[in-house]
Ligand SMILES: [Zn+2]
């Protein structure tokens with residue numbers, strides 16, 4: 001089912017005839033249809049070895065981005081500095097979000113079956129360097145509470161509480177909605193709140209053993225940076241994207257993640273009501289039928305809009321967050337294919353919902369929060385299909 005915003009049909013079907021299917025899955029966030037044998041294999045959790053490999057590659061890419069940013073800062077050409085540092089920040093944020101997404105799936109048990117090793121790897125490779133919630137706190141707030149049939153999009157949901165603290169609410173004005181959406185992550189109140197929660201999550205809430213590790217990590221890296229004279233670069237090239245921009249990117253994703261503050265009807269807490277609270281968030285548009293100018297516009301939107309959105313707002317599995325809520329054990333590396341394969345099958349969560357385009361998804365939330373349209377997915381697929 002579709003909303004009034006964006007294409008009202010499965011755009012990905014048009015891309016099925018193009019070469020390089022993996023690229024179109026990456027850009028759109030929607031995968032290909034799997035055969036029954038492939039589907040069975042795709043449901044297997046990502047092994048401990050492959051998860052560790054994925055995490056290690058992400059850190060190698062972050063190291064390459066830091067090298068790029070450092071080289072750019074040595075340049076005397078202002079354009080090279082701005083381009084190099086901007087690109088370095090984008091890569092660091094993207095890998096940080098990818099590490100967060102992998103951490104999320106590991107806590108669900110759909111990657112890295114070796115749980116004890118998973119917990120330590122997550123702390124060393126993600127939660128400590130990014131001042132993020134500990135494994136235990138995240139399992140409580142996300143796996144047990146946010147995913148709960150009765151809690152999602154209620155005031156018991158920690159994610160909705162966070163959005164409410166940041167002044168989003170039903171019946172807010174349209175101008176206020178857009179202003180808060182774009183500016184809130186840079187406001188003093190938001191930054192102060194994030195600083196306090198980073199401190200609490202890193203040095204107060206975890207076990208004493210983990211707090212000791214996190215302190216040793218920060219003191220160690222800051223001491224080395226000061227001793228070798230690159231503390232300012234560490235701050236600018238790593239912690240600006242890894243802390244400030246990472247939280248900005250998470251914020252943009254979070255706003256469109258669910259139908260926050262959805263009114264609770266008589267079926268609240270049922271699988272079908274739960275299914276209505278979330279949808280697929282895909283990027284792309286129909287292939288142009290016109291000439292060179294139409295194709296130029298289509299490619300420009302692909303590389304200047306869809307690609308940055310996939311890298312910065314919806315990295316990795318996030319276009320398919322709806323399917324993750326329906327089947328939390330679906331592993332992240334196959335979720336785009338699994339969602340496409342299962343989306344027309346009968347589900348106790350009701351039909352699948354989807355929106356094509358980030359701005360279109362924001363409009364769904366605007367209509368809901370500002371105009372009271374709490375049933376946005378009223379349109380079945382239209383042509384072409
Ligand atoms: Zn989850």
Ligand SMILES: [Zn+2]
Nearest residue numbers: 146257258321
């Ligand atoms: Zn969610």
